Amino acid sequence: MGVVIIDGSTVRDFVSDEAQFKKSVEERFAAFDLNNDGVLSRGELRKAFESMRLLETHFGIDVVTTPDQLSQLYDSIFEKFDCDRSGTVDVEEFRAEMKKIMLAIADGLGSCPIQMALEDGDESLLKKAADLEASKSNSKASF
Numbered sequence: 001m002g003v004v005i006i007d008g009s010t011v012r013d014f015v016s017d018e019a020q021f022k023k024s025v026e027e028r029f030a031a032f033d034l035n036n037d038g039v040l041s042r043g044e045l046r047k048a049f050e051s052m053r054l055l056e057t058h059f060g061i062d063v064v065t066t067p068d069q070l071s072q073l074y075d076s077i078f079e080k081f082d083c084d085r086s087g088t089v090d091v092e093e094f095r096a097e098m099k100k101i102m103l104a105i106a107d108g109l110g111s112c113p114i115q116m117a118l119e120d121g122d123e124s125l126l127k128k129a130a131d132l133e134a135s136k137s138n139s140k141a142s143f
């Protein structure tokens with residue numbers, strides 16, 4: 001358990017580093033694709049969102065939400081991801097939408113840093129963004 005501090009530029013730097021972002025997203029996608037069929041189903045995407053804790057940071061859900069509301073929300077999230085209405089989300093769709101979400105988070109954060117509590121083994125994209133920032137400032141410091 002630890003805490004990282006991120007702000008808009010941390011997230012933006014992470015997303016704009018195309019190769020790094022692609023790699024991170026693909027890793028996440030593979031982890032979320034529980035049955036390894038190469039696409040995310042509704043259930044898999046929902047689990048993904050639960051594990052990324054993006055609802056809190058992006059959709060502003062921090063209080064009790066009824067199961068019905070939550071289901072509706074996840075349905076609307078799924079529709080957003082599933083651009084071609086195929087009923088599943090492929091890695092390209094996932095990456096494109098994650099990029100939008102991360103940039104929206106960056107805009108929301110602006111220059112106001114937030115503290116994010118991390119659990120052991122946290123591999124969320126926001127954590128990776130913070131790691132990238134940390135590695136950059138470390139290399140600056142040692143220079």
Ligand SMILES: [Ca+2]
Pocket residue numbers: 033034035036037038039040041044
């Ligand atoms: Ca799958």
